[in-house]
Amino acid sequence: xxxxxxxxxxxxxxxxxxxxxxxxxxxxxxxxxxxxxxxxxxxxxxxxxxxxxxxxxxxxxxxxxxxxxxxxxxxxxxxxxxxxxxxxxxxxxxxxxxxxxxxxxxxxxxxxxxxxxxxxxxxxxxxxxxxxxxxxxxxxxxxxxxxxxxxxxxxxxxxxxxxxxxxxxxxxxxxxxxxxxxxxxxxxxxxxxxxxxxxxxxxxxxxxxxxxxxxxxxxxxxxxxxxxxxxxxxxxxxxxxxxxxxxxxxxxxxxxxxxxxxxxxxxxxxxxxxxxxxxxxxxxxxxxxxxxxxxxxxxxxxxxxxxx
Amino acid sequence: xxxxxxxxxxxxxxxxxxxxxxxxxxxxxxxxxxxxxxxxxxxxxxxxxxxxxxxxxxxxxxxxxxxxxxxxxxxxxxxxxxxxxxxxxxxxxxxxxxxxxxxxxxxxxxxxxxxxxxxxxxxxxxxxxxxxxxxxxxxxxxxxxxxxxxxxxxxxxxxxxxxxxxxxxxxxxxxxxxxxxxxxxxxxxxxxxxxxxxxxxxxxxxxxxxxxxxxxxxxxxxxxxxxxxxxxxxxxxxxxxxxxxxxxxxxxxxxxxxxxxxxxxxxxxxxxxxxxxxxxxxxxxxxxxxxxxxxxxxxxxxxxxxxxxxxxxxxxxxxxxxx
Numbered sequence: 001x002x003x004x005x006x007x008x009x010x011x012x013x014x015x016x017x018x019x020x021x022x023x024x025x026x027x028x029x030x031x032x033x034x035x036x037x038x039x040x041x042x043x044x045x046x047x048x049x050x051x052x053x054x055x056x057x058x059x060x061x062x063x064x065x066x067x068x069x070x071x072x073x074x075x076x077x078x079x080x081x082x083x084x085x086x087x088x089x090x091x092x093x094x095x096x097x098x099x100x101x102x103x104x105x106x107x108x109x110x111x112x113x114x115x116x117x118x119x120x121x122x123x124x125x126x127x128x129x130x131x132x133x134x135x136x137x138x139x140x141x142x143x144x145x146x147x148x149x150x151x152x153x154x155x156x157x158x159x160x161x162x163x164x165x166x167x168x169x170x171x172x173x174x175x176x177x178x179x180x181x182x183x184x185x186x187x188x189x190x191x192x193x194x195x196x197x198x199x200x201x202x203x204x205x206x207x208x209x210x211x212x213x214x215x216x217x218x219x220x221x222x223x224x225x226x227x228x229x230x231x232x233x234x235x236x237x238x239x240x241x242x243x244x245x246x247x248x249x250x251x252x253x254x255x256x257x258x259x260x261x262x263x264x265x266x267x268x269x270x271x272x273x274x275x276x277x278x279x280x281x282x283x284x285x286x287x288x289x290x291x292x293x294x295x296x297x298x299x300x301x302x303x304x305x306x307x308x
Numbered sequence: 309x310x311x312x313x314x315x316x317x318x319x320x321x322x323x324x325x326x327x328x329x330x331x332x333x334x335x336x337x338x339x340x341x342x343x344x345x346x347x348x349x350x351x352x353x354x355x356x357x358x359x360x361x362x363x364x365x366x367x368x369x370x371x372x373x374x375x376x377x378x379x380x381x382x383x384x385x386x387x388x389x390x391x392x393x394x395x396x397x398x399x400x401x402x403x404x405x406x407x408x409x410x411x412x413x414x415x416x417x418x419x420x421x422x423x424x425x426x427x428x429x430x431x432x433x434x435x436x437x438x439x440x441x442x443x444x445x446x447x448x449x450x451x452x453x454x455x456x457x458x459x460x461x462x463x464x465x466x467x468x469x470x471x472x473x474x475x476x477x478x479x480x481x482x483x484x485x486x487x488x489x490x491x492x493x494x495x496x497x498x499x500x501x502x503x504x505x506x507x508x509x510x511x512x513x514x515x516x517x518x519x520x521x522x523x524x525x526x527x528x529x530x531x532x533x534x535x536x537x538x539x540x541x542x543x544x545x546x547x548x549x550x551x552x553x554x555x556x557x558x559x560x561x562x563x564x565x566x567x568x569x570x571x572x573x574x575x576x577x578x579x580x581x582x583x584x585x586x587x588x589x590x591x592x593x594x595x596x597x598x599x600x601x602x603x604x605x606x607x608x609x610x611x612x613x614x615x616x617x618x619x620x621x622x623x624x625x626x627x628x629x630x631x
Contacts, residue, residue, distance in 0.1 A: 015439045026448040140610035142562055144569045145603045148589035248443060249566055264570060267447060282441035290439060
């Protein structure tokens with residue numbers, strides 16, 4: 001077990017290093033000069049600014065410097081917001097995105113898994129086809145269609161919920177963005193749960209339990225849930241990764257001041273330290289999510305534990 | 309000779325199974341319809357109104373005989389914008405999927421066939437790429453490739469219209485070449501990262517087919533590796549490849565729409581469904597039709613593709629037909 005964890009850790013470090021390298025050189029290959037966007041700058045000031053950000057050094061030196069900074073956990077100063085450390089911006093944006101992501105995940109799980117179970121229990125019934133059609137609709141309607149519609153209807157017409165913005169202390173500003181972000185994943189999860197439950201329900205031990213007179217709901221929850229959830233749990237990792245990048249869209253739609261907005265702004269203004277930092281955070285989150293998924297999968301499925 | 313005596317091939321069986329799947333058939337019909345109107349109508353010269361012609365006196369109109377879907381905030385005809393935009397979206401879906409599936413099939417087939425260290429290495433590369441935040445890399449890549457699109461457009465227009473083309477011919481060619489050439493960064497960026505799942509599936513399939521007797525027979529006849537792989541193994545792995553191709557297209561179209569929505573994909577004044585949805589969302593209050601029409605076309609296309617993909621999976625790969 002320890003050996004597996006160690007190799008996992010080493011692989012994760014390798015992935016993060018590669019991600020850093022790819023992103024660094026991608027940002028350097030981006031068109032435009034970050035200092036060129038402002039009004040013409042006198043030569044001596046320009047030289048000073050370049051020296052300040054280390055831009056006058058050779059590319060490899062810059063790369064080594066940035067890498068060193070990141071290893072020490074300090075990505076330096078933002079180019080766009082002069083004089084503000086990237087870390088400070090991230091400290092404000094990350095909790096917002098985190099709240100959004102977690103709430104969306106709760107939405108996805110609490111809609112998707114029960115819906116999948118019920119559909120599987122009533123296979124080929126109206127409930128089953130109906131909820132699977134809805135699930136397909138949820139997959140096909142992108143967040144940038146659902147978002148504006150929800151904002152318009154619940155936010156403006158009914159006035160029940162704020163149509164945009166985000167207040168950390170007032171959860172009713174979280175509802176619409178979280179639903180918008182979570183719905184597609186609820187849809188995927190319900191399909192996977194249904195498939196997994198159907199597979200488990202067709203096994204012999206279920207027939208035995210039925211023959212012994214165990215009530216249907218009990219079979220579903222006590223006997224089948226654990227086995228039937230395996231495909232859904234395996235999807236939670238990718239789903240989390242998707243939610244992380246999906247928040248780019250939702251944060252734009254609802255004007256949520258999270259990481260995604262910072263990333264889009266950083267891309268538009270070539271704010272290299274910010275781009276790097278947000279990308280690395282995304283990468284770390286994806287790796288963590290995948291790791292937790294594998295652990296959960298091993299916990300749910302004893303057969304996986306032996307082979308690992 | 310009747311068909312009963314002929315026996316039925318794998319493909320005929322699959323078609324019969326697919327035909328029984330109502331959702332898939334409805335999807336297929338819709339795809340044909342949408343494909344037909346969005347590809348054919350914009351290709352007929354002067355049939356639709358110019359999708360980029362602004363008319364500031366007739367802005368944000370509702371549906372009428374002249375403008376079937378009304379007009380947008382610059383007075384452009386929404387119907388022809390949805391058609392032209394659809395052609396772009398569909399082209400993105402098909403071309404990018406083609407790129408992704410080609411890479412995925414070759415990568416997965418080689419890994420599965422060669423095996424050993426090579427396989428372990430190639431699959432580790434896939435694992436690592438899986439762990440990257442996709443959308444972020446796609447955004448960066450498309451941003452980098454963006455400045456080259458103007459040159460590409462000029463080059464492509466010259467190539468297609470020919471040197472002796474009139475100004476009108478050049479302009480006509482430009483109207484359909486430009487949306488595509490500005491999208492090349494999107495093709496490349498999405499295609500370069502969407503092949504991972506395909507490569508895993510193909511690898512598994514190739515591994516299982518490679519251990520079958522007829523491959524052994526081919527090998528004992530002295531056929532080369534490439535020939536065995538591409539003539540004998542891959543054709544027998546076609547089912548899952550087709551299924552995942554169908555399921556990759558909607559994912560890719562979603563990526564394009566997302567990029568366009570974020571302002572990083574198709575550039576104004578050209579349109580794709582993603583761009584139209586984004587523009588429509590801005591004018592939801594005054595004219596909800598502007599959001600509704602492109603959304604309907606986009607969603608119905610994705611809906612149909614997903615149902616068709618599911619049906620194909622059940623039809624071509626009965627063993628995997630569980631959900």
